[in-house]
Amino acid sequence: MxxxxxxxxxxxxxxxxxxxxxxxxxxxxxxxxAACAHSPLGTPQLNLVSDADMNALGEQAFAEAKAETPETKDAAVTAYVRCVAAAIADEVAPGQKWDVRVFESPQVNAFALPGGRIGVYTGLLKVAEDQDQLATVLAHEVAHVTANHSKARVSAALASQAGVQLTSALLGGSGAANQQLLGLLGAGVQYGVLMPYGRGQETEADLIGLDSMAKAGFDPRASVKLWENMSKASGGKEPPTFLSTHPSNEGRIDDLNARMPQALKLYEQAQAAGRRPNCPQPGR
Structure with a gap:
């Protein structure tokens, strides 16, 4: 301990x-x-939890997700998602092995967890129309992990009045405190605990993810189309799960467009260096 x-x-x-x-x-x-860390974009973050503890939480959350929803039996779909995820992972964490699972569910959702774990729901593939749009989502989710957003959230919770209960959960407890703790990892919807990232962290994940996908050789312009598709997918009804846990705002696309010139330069450099992902998309 x-x-x-x-x-x-x-x-x-x-x-x-x-x-x-x-x-x-x-x-x-x-x-x-307490150690005070900073995100990749310079935002101060509270750091009260070790990487080992966060990895253990990620493993627990991933195990629950796998128990909750069956994986797809479509090998082509799994290969496609893993191809896109591998290109992103190779860029942001060279040499780290990521466990990527595709869940058979209409949820329009995906998540990444500490310790190198990624989950994608097949419903997302109906909205993310190509590899570049899928890369947008995966790069965004991985950015939350690499920027230590979930660690900052858990640390903040430990420093709050709920600290004792959450610490008990961190040490192997169960019940409501445990579900709240897992919800802080950004995958809380699986457990009925809606704990979306804050606007600042969302913006950071958008911008860091945009750079990451571009460096990996994916077209960053697809990010704008992806968010447009997400909005259309709501159809005036219940929004896609991804939007409910990653609140959209009118400035999101504006922020992406403002950073687009830099991302396009990174994309052009990646293309010139031979980084040209070609992930066969099932049904296309």
Missing amino acids: NSVLALALGPRVAPLGTHEIPAARAAALVLAT
Whole structure:
């Protein structure tokens, strides 16, 4: 157990001999000594959780997702998704092996989890019309992981009044606190816990993902079309799951277009370097 989690446990802890530290004071000590990290775009982030703990949470969430929804039996669909995911993964984390699963479900959704895990629902493939649009979604989700957005959210929760309950869940608990903790990873919809990322993190994931897909050789202009498709998919009714957990706003496409010149330069460089993904799309 790391020292931060030890201090978060209570109601009283005694790390130094027989001198007990009240839980409130312990929490203050945690916040006073907590490491402050920054996202790739420079946003300050609270860092109270180790990579090992986050990876363990990702593994738990992925196991629950696999138990909840069957994987597709269509080998061609799985190969297509894994091809796109591999190109993104090779760009953002060279040498890291990612476990990519395709779930048979009408949900228009996808997620990435700490520890190198990606889940894609077949319903997404009806909205993401080609490899470039699919790359938009996957790069966005992977960006949440590489930018440590879920770690920042879990850290913030540990520093809040819910810290003790969430710490218990982190150490192997169950129940509502456990579901809330898993929801902080950005895949909470699987557990009936809707915990969308904040607007700032969403914008970061959009922009980091845009650069990542371009560096991998996918056309970044497809990102705008993807979000247009997402909006159309709602049809004035219940929005796609991806939109409900990744709130859309009128400035999203504007932000992407503002960064597009930089992304296009990265795309052109990738193309010139021979990075030209060609993932066979089933039915096309």
